[in-house]
Amino acid sequence: MTGDSAGFYADLEPFERFSDFVAFADYAPLPDDWWIVISDVTASTEAIRGGRYKSVNMVGGASITAVLNVRGEVELPYIFGGDGATLAVPPGLKDAACEALLNLQAASQAMFDLDLRVGAVAVADLRARGEDVRLRKYRLSPGNHLAMFAGGGIELAERLIKTDLEGDRHRLASGPDTGSPDLEGLSCRWDPLVPVRGRMMNLMVQATTDDPEEEGRVLARTIAQIGEALGHDLTDCAPASTGSMRFRWPPRGLMLEARATAGAKPVWRRYLEVLVSSLLQLWAERTRSRVGPYDAPSYGDELRANTDFRKFDGMFRALIDVTPEQAAAVEVVLERAYRAGILIYGTHVAREALMTCLVFDLARSEHVHFVDGGDGGFAMAAVGFKQRLAERAAAQP
Numbered sequence: 286m287t288g289d290s291a292g293f294y295a296d297l298e299p300f301e302r303f304s305d306f307v308a309f310a311d312y313a314p315l316p317d318d319w320w321i322v323i324s325d326v327t328a329s330t331e332a333i334r335g336g337r338y339k340s341v342n343m344v345g346g347a348s349i350t351a352v353l354n355v356r357g358e359v360e361l362p363y364i365f366g367g368d369g370a371t372l373a374v375p376p377g378l379k380d381a382a383c384e385a386l387l388n389l390q391a392a393s394q395a396m397f398d399l400d401l402r403v404g405a406v407a408v409a410d411l412r413a414r415g416e417d418v419r420l421r422k423y424r425l426s427p428g429n430h431l432a433m434f435a436g437g438g439i440e441l442a443e444r445l446i447k448t449d450l451e452g453d454r455h456r457l458a459s460g461p462d463t464g465s466p467d468l469e470g471l472s473c474r475w476d477p478l479v480p481v482r483g484r485m486m487n488l489m490v491q492a493t494t495d496d497p498e499e500e501g502r503v504l505a506r507t508i509a510q511i512g513e514a515l516g517h518d519l520t521d522c523a524p525a526s527t528g529s530m531r532f533r534w535p536p537r538g539l540m541l542e543a544r545a546t547a548g549a550k551p552v553w554r555r556y557l558e559v560l561v562s563s564l565l566q567l568w569a570e571r572t573r574s575r576v577g578p579y580d581a582p583s584y585g586d587e588l589r590a591n592t593d594f595r596k597f598d599g600m601f602r603a604l605i606d607v608t609p610e611q612a613a614a615v616e617v618v619l620e621r622a623y624r625a626g627i628l629i630y631g632t633h634v635a636r637e638a639l640m641t642c643l644v645f646d647l648a649r650s651e652h653v654h655f656v657d658g659g660d661g662g663f664a665m666a667a668v669g670f671k672q673r674l675a676e677r678a679a680a681q682p
Contacts, residue, residue, distance in 0.1 A: 294360050294373070295359070297422045298422075309497035313419060314419050317409040322386065323371050323443060324403050325345075325366065326402075327400045333664055340399060342639050344368075349363050350467075352372050353643070353645075359375065362432030363432060364434065371443075387458075389401060392545075420432050421433045425592075467548065468546045473542050473640075473642065477638060477639055477659060478638040479529050482607050482608045483608050485607075485638040487635075488666070491628060491670075504601055514617070515615065525592045525654065527589075530588075534567040539563065604657060629677060630673065631670025631672075633669075637658075638658050639656070639658075640654055642655075
């Protein structure tokens with residue numbers, strides 16, 4: 286691993302109040318020699334409509350796990366997108382990160398019959414095309430952070446990899462000697478989150494202005510109006526709560542976890558390992574006690590703090606627990622702002638949410654949890670977002 290820029294993300298001072306994500310002047314430019322690496326499940330909408338969203342979700346979480354397990358001691362920024370992930374890596378890790386994702390690409394097809402698209406774009410290339418990549422680090426809890434991306438570069442990288450005529454230049458394809466991805470730490474043992482208020486609502490909101498100051502004002506005002514429609518702050522709508530979380534044995538996602546994390550082991554052996562481990566976890570949860578490094582009361586509190594239910598990667602994304610009436614009121618707020626021409630949005634409402642966990646070190650309380658709405662979540666919210674984006678483009682003179 287070479288290059289003085291490798292410590293860039295680790296050296297960033299984190300911010301601790303989520304609402305401060307709109308202070309775009311405080312975002313730091315990603316070094317020119319870094320790379321944006323993106324994965325996404327192709328034809329994910331069809332897979333979701335076929336009832337396979339848990340598998341899609343698992344592959345999205347695995348994309349982050351595979352890269353983090355080859356990073357060594359380098360801290361990396363990433364964001365979970367439901368059917369894929371976006372990461373930024375320094376030059377000395379680019380090849381290892383791409384190899385890990387190409388290994389996952391082959392494994393995704395073999396294990397889940399899902400095609401995973403993988404690509405990489407240089408930050409310098411994005412800037413040469415007129416878009417920037419800037420970021421901040423949001424502190425969830427000690428040792429656990431979420432990256433917030435701004436500047437338009439992430440959106441451009443996605444277009445280059447997914448739809449641009451130059452996509453073949455940026456997309457990666459695995460060779461004949463594909464190894465197994467290292468997915469240690471990836472877990473999906475919790476039951477789907479049952480909303481306390483009746484519904485889980487995904488939100489995707491993007492301001493239409495190119496002025497960062499105005500973008501910050503639009504997003505801050507919109508989030509405040511959403512809070513008024515809800516009657517409380519979004520923090521009080523977090524999907525992972527004591528009322529929504531259930532742990533059953535054996536876990537419904539047991540085989541998914543076993544297949545994903547088996548590595549070179551036979552799947553049946555890994556299945557038995559996870560079966561026993563989850564039984565001990567059940568005992569700790571039922572008795573509210575500690576078994577080895579797993580301290581049930583502390584872990585539950587940390588888990589709820591360490592979810593990514595609010596994030597920003599060029600658009601504000603959130604998953605909130607709401608009543609049907611609150612969901613309708615939020616939709617009114619967003620539609621009014623859309624008709625005023627100040628933002629584009631997409632929503633999706635479901636009766637449950639899914640949670641995929643990355644457990645790095647329980648003894649040091651290092652674990653992060655990705656949440657998404659059931660029946661497609663962010664992937665389905667993106668359908669409405671793209672429709673409104675097309676409507677706006679068609680209405681432009």
